Amino acid sequence: MRVLAKELAAVAASKSVEKVEMKGWVHRVRELGGVSFVMLRDRSGIAQVVVEGKADLTLETVISAVGVAAENPKALGGAELRAEKVEVIAAAAPDLPYPVNQDPDKIGLDVILDNRPLSVRNPKIRAIFKIQSTIIDAFSSYLRSQDFTEMKTSKLISGGTEGGTGLFEVEYFDTKVYLAQSPQFYKQTMVASGLERVFEVAPAYRAEKHDTPRHLNEYVSLDVEMGFIESERDLIELEKGILTHVFAQVAEKNAEELALWNAAVPTAKQVADAPIVGHDRAIELAAEEAALQKQGGKKAFEINPEVERLICSWSMREHGTDLVFINEFPRRHRPFYTYPLDAARTMSFDAIFRGLEITTGGRRHNVYAELLEVLPKFGLKAEDLSDYLSVFKYGCPPHGGFAIGCERITQKILGLPNVKEASLFPRDRKRVRP
Amino acid sequence: MRVLAKELAAVAASKSVEKVEMKGWVHRVRELGGVSFVMLRDRSGIAQVVVEGKADLTLETVISAVGVAAENPKALGGAELRAEKVEVIAAAAPDLPYPVNQDPDKIGLDVILDNRPLSVRNPKIRAIFKIQSTIIDAFSSYLRSQDFTEMKTSKLISGGTEGGTGLFEVEYFDTKVYLAQSPQFYKQTMVASGLERVFEVAPAYRAEKHDTPRHLNEYVSLDVEMGFIESERDLIELEKGILTHVFAQVAEKNAEELALWNAAVPTAKQVADAPIVGHDRAIELAAEEAALQKQGGKKAFEINPEVERLICSWSMREHGTDLVFINEFPRRHRPFYTYPLDAARTMSFDAIFRGLEITTGGRRHNVYAELLEVLPKFGLKAEDLSDYLSVFKYGCPPHGGFAIGCERITQKILGLPNVKEASLFPRDRKRVRP
Numbered sequence: 001m002r003v004l005a006k007e008l009a010a011v012a013a014s015k016s017v018e019k020v021e022m023k024g025w026v027h028r029v030r031e032l033g034g035v036s037f038v039m040l041r042d043r044s045g046i047a048q049v050v051v052e053g054k055a056d057l058t059l060e061t062v063i064s065a066v067g068v069a070a071e072n073p074k075a076l077g078g079a080e081l082r083a084e085k086v087e088v089i090a091a092a093a094p095d096l097p098y099p100v101n102q103d104p105d106k107i108g109l110d111v112i113l114d115n116r117p118l119s120v121r122n123p124k125i126r127a128i129f130k131i132q133s134t135i136i137d138a139f140s141s142y143l144r145s146q147d148f149t150e151m152k153t154s155k156l157i158s159g160g161t162e163g164g165t166g167l168f169e170v171e172y173f174d175t176k177v178y179l180a181q182s183p184q185f186y187k188q189t190m191v192a193s194g195l196e197r198v199f200e201v202a203p204a205y206r207a208e209k210h211d212t213p214r215h216l217n218e219y220v221s222l223d224v225e226m227g228f229i230e231s232e233r234d235l236i237e238l239e240k241g242i243l244t245h246v247f248a249q250v251a252e253k254n255a256e257e258l259a260l261w262n263a264a265v266p267t268a269k270q271v272a273d274a275p276i277v278g279h280d281r282a283i284e285l286a287a288e289e290a291a292l293q294k295q296g297g298k299k300a301f302e303i304n305p306e307v308e309r310l311i312c313s314w315s316m317r318e319h320g321t322d323l324v325f326i327n328e329f330p331r332r333h334r335p336f337y338t339y340p341l342d343a344a345r346t347m348s349f350d351a352i353f354r355g356l357e358i359t360t361g362g363r364r365h366n367v368y369a370e371l372l373e374v375l376p377k378f379g380l381k382a383e384d385l386s387d388y389l390s391v392f393k394y395g396c397p398p399h400g401g402f403a404i405g406c407e408r409i410t411q412k413i414l415g416l417p418n419v420k421e422a423s424l425f426p427r428d429r430k431r432v433r434p
Numbered sequence: 435m436r437v438l439a440k441e442l443a444a445v446a447a448s449k450s451v452e453k454v455e456m457k458g459w460v461h462r463v464r465e466l467g468g469v470s471f472v473m474l475r476d477r478s479g480i481a482q483v484v485v486e487g488k489a490d491l492t493l494e495t496v497i498s499a500v501g502v503a504a505e506n507p508k509a510l511g512g513a514e515l516r517a518e519k520v521e522v523i524a525a526a527a528p529d530l531p532y533p534v535n536q537d538p539d540k541i542g543l544d545v546i547l548d549n550r551p552l553s554v555r556n557p558k559i560r561a562i563f564k565i566q567s568t569i570i571d572a573f574s575s576y577l578r579s580q581d582f583t584e585m586k587t588s589k590l591i592s593g594g595t596e597g598g599t600g601l602f603e604v605e606y607f608d609t610k611v612y613l614a615q616s617p618q619f620y621k622q623t624m625v626a627s628g629l630e631r632v633f634e635v636a637p638a639y640r641a642e643k644h645d646t647p648r649h650l651n652e653y654v655s656l657d658v659e660m661g662f663i664e665s666e667r668d669l670i671e672l673e674k675g676i677l678t679h680v681f682a683q684v685a686e687k688n689a690e691e692l693a694l695w696n697a698a699v700p701t702a703k704q705v706a707d708a709p710i711v712g713h714d715r716a717i718e719l720a721a722e723e724a725a726l727q728k729q730g731g732k733k734a735f736e737i738n739p740e741v742e743r744l745i746c747s748w749s750m751r752e753h754g755t756d757l758v759f760i761n762e763f764p765r766r767h768r769p770f771y772t773y774p775l776d777a778a779r780t781m782s783f784d785a786i787f788r789g790l791e792i793t794t795g796g797r798r799h800n801v802y803a804e805l806l807e808v809l810p811k812f813g814l815k816a817e818d819l820s821d822y823l824s825v826f827k828y829g830c831p832p833h834g835g836f837a838i839g840c841e842r843i844t845q846k847i848l849g850l851p852n853v854k855e856a857s858l859f860p861r862d863r864k865r866v867r868p
Contacts, residue, residue, distance in 0.1 A: 002662075023662055025628050025829055026829075041628050042630065043581065043583075043628060043629055043630035043661075044581075060829040061829050062830065062831045089831055089832070090800055090801060090826075090830055090831055093802070093827045093828060115824075116623075117623045117821060117824050117825045118828060120627045121628055123628075126627060126628065129583065130583060130629075132584075132585075132586070133584040133585065136584055140571070140574075144571065147478075149567045150567040150570055150571065151563060151567065152566070152840070152858065153858050154652055154857075154858075154860075155589075156652055156866060157866075157867075158867045168605060169605040170603070170604050171602060171604075171605075172602060173643070173863050177866050179604065186858070186859065189550075189551045189554070190858075192551070193551075193555045194459050194477060194555055194560065195477055195564075196476065196477035197477060202636070202637070203586070203588075203589055203637070209607070218588055218589070218590055227477075228436075228457055366524055368527070387867055387868035388551075390531070390549075390551050391551045392524075393527045394494040394527060394552060395459055395524050395525065395526035396524050397524055398523070406586070424585060424588075424624075425588040426588075427590050429607050432590060432592045432606060432611050433821060434623075434821035
């Protein structure tokens with residue numbers, strides 16, 4: 001019977017003398033007084049395997065060890081396997097080019113990403129993606145509980161949804177198409193279909209040349225769209241519901257992974273207490289906060305990364321939470337489909353979490369005649385958007401939605417300095433492999 | 435209080451005289467003796483709203499109707515809303531270019547797909563995607579219950595995984611990359627990372643020029659990979675577990691949607707009874723079946739669509755199930771990474787469901803030296819696959835996996851003639867919109 005690392009202590013405590021098998025990777029080997037201590041890594045964790053004599057195993061070799069489970073307060077997890085037989089399942093070459101068992105904090109980001117097939121074997125790095133898996137599951141399961149339907153839409157589109165810039169071009173048989181920046185129009189189409197409530201988890205693409213710790217050219221977008229809303233405040237309520245569930249699930253399922261990063265998720269109260277601040281007021285508050293922190297305090301012109309950092313710092317001080325919703329963005333800062341609040345402002349919002357924008361969303365235009373009026377102001381022509389416009393011409397309720405950047409929320413939960421660390425195989429301007 | 439169509443009967447049965455609101459789309463209007471019967475469609479279904487006088491509502495207009503819920507055995511669902519006030523939320527233009535409320539069976543496929551934003555409003559078409567949502571959820575939740583981790587990998591790769599043909603080229607800044615045909619190498623990398631068990635739900639791309647009822651150029655691939663297996667039989671067991679759960683969930687959550695298509699999912703017993711037939715034997719059985727059906731009975735050279743149809747017909751007769759696993763494909767029919775059974779055959783399999791291949795999978799090479807030997811036979815060079823090979827050079831257990839085509843299993847559950855019907859926004863050689 002195979003026993004996983006996390007199960008070993010319970011088997012040892014049962015005092016069974018039956019032999020068990022463990023399988024996994026040689027994470028570390030220590031020799032001491034004629035005995036070898038092999039740290040065996042499997043999908044559940046790491047456990048100590050004690051082998052008589054010299055183990056003679058290269059790091060990362062996959063082995064099977066058969067023996068008796070025994071309690072040992074000094075061993076990791078309080079138990080060890082006293083091996084009677086160790087077999088090599090797949091040997092690892094001795095010239096390991098990446099130190100799998102070292103703390104990645106001491107290793108440069110490029111080295112980690114260049115060697116991803118090996119660096120992801122490190123338990124601390126693997127923990128990032130265990131948590132990401134929980135985030136995706138919790139996002140989806142919460143929305144299903146609220147009567148949302150999951151959809152999968154094409155990532156190959158014949159034109160841009162946000163104005164046409166920043167698109168990757170694809171050679172598609174005898175024509176050219178583009179990689180979708182978001183499922184924006186498809187989400188709206190499906191709300192208008194009568195499904196009313198939809199979500200999608202899928203890649204999104206931005207052909208932007210930036211190389212910053214907050215951008216990826218390919219990312220996983222957690223997209224939501226909902227019909228019959230009044231304003232962006234309904235969406236903020238929905239996002240609070242999602243985040244509460246996501247954080248609770250990560251806390252419950254990934255306690256070990258959080259501990260490896262010395263990280264904690266916000267409490268349900270912190271999500272509930274997240275303030276909603278108007279765009280202009282947020283800029284003022286950020287300037288006041290900067291003055292308080294003796295950083296000058298000059299007012300910014302827009303919500304930039306520094307404002308995002310400062311507004312969370314203000315919120316933590318004033319409301320005990322570093323989740324903030326900024327709403328009522330100016331019309332010129334938002335895409336054409338954003339619903340106006342008045343002549344200057346829109347029913348839109350961003351969610352800022354621990355100093356980083358993780359969500360952009362808002363109510364959308366749903367009235368055909370209003371859309372036709374708005375298009376020319378954004379340099380768009382109705383004839384280029386006929387598929388899209390047909391959704392509104394034939395009955396579309398008030399609706400809106402948002403997207404959570406999956407890598408960004410992962411990054412901020414764990415306190416990773418760079419969003420690329422939260423992408424398994426990140427793509428940036430220079431990185432297209434592995 | 436808003437009441438959904440599916441809730442109306444219960445509200446009516448409670449004999450409450452409180453006024454309720456219904457919101458939705460005008461699906462159909464019938465006038466009779468000074469009264470209008472408006473069929474209102476919302477995310478839950480359709481309900482009858484009775485309005486005094488002429489309703490004067492165009493089809494697909496979004497309305498709010500306030501009134502009293504009343505039992506009426508003659509109405510759909512046994513209840514109706516007797517409206518006192520009807521308001522237009524969003525009017526639909528009267529020139530509806532697609533007949534939303536007509537049975538799509540009478541409408542050509544191109545018309546349906548060209549008008550997707552409207553055709554998807556049809557309840558029978560919408561049902562396809564409600565079921566697809568359940569399939570994705572059931573696939574994921576079953577695997578999570580078996581200790582699998584969900585992963586999201588890049589769809590932009592620097593080279594082909596299956597030999598380099600059939601790839602879409604992407605202009606990526608100053609270089610060219612390709613759309614991934616599958617997450618094959620990434621799945622294997624993550625198994626070897628020690629996660630052991632991973633799955634991914636993501637788009638996959640094939641730049642093949644075929645235009646058949648069974649092919650899409652972009653599809654949703656339900657991918658699985660698992661470590662520490664012995665042969666493809668372990669994978670077939672896993673797929674049986676997945677399919678049993680998927681079918682049970684669809685039966686439980688989508689009874690109405692199945693009824694619209696007059697469709698039924700296989701029983702758990704039918705999945706359990708699915709035979710495993712060797713590749714060569716499958717071809718023989720298909721020939722015998724063809725003879726029995728008086729269709730000649732000439733032996734095919736490979737598993738082609740006709741053999742797939744015939745083997746399911748044989749299985750239904752012999753085993754009472756039209757799910758069949760074909761294993762032990764010849765080495766020349768499988769990619770280089772497939773693990774050999776002997777000189778001629780591989781530890782590989784296909785799942786054939788209701789006459790269509792829905793899955794391809796198998797055990798993979800995991801021993802570095804064996805991979806190096808195999809590559810030249812497939813015209814591949816180790817130096818072009820250095821990232822991939824590093825996975826095996828440093829310890830990778832025996833493993834394997836498979837992928838289920840999400841649109842194909844949806845198609846076969848519902849008996850759709852063309853797989854494009856099971857894709858929300860299908861892409862084929864000529865179709866890149868909507």
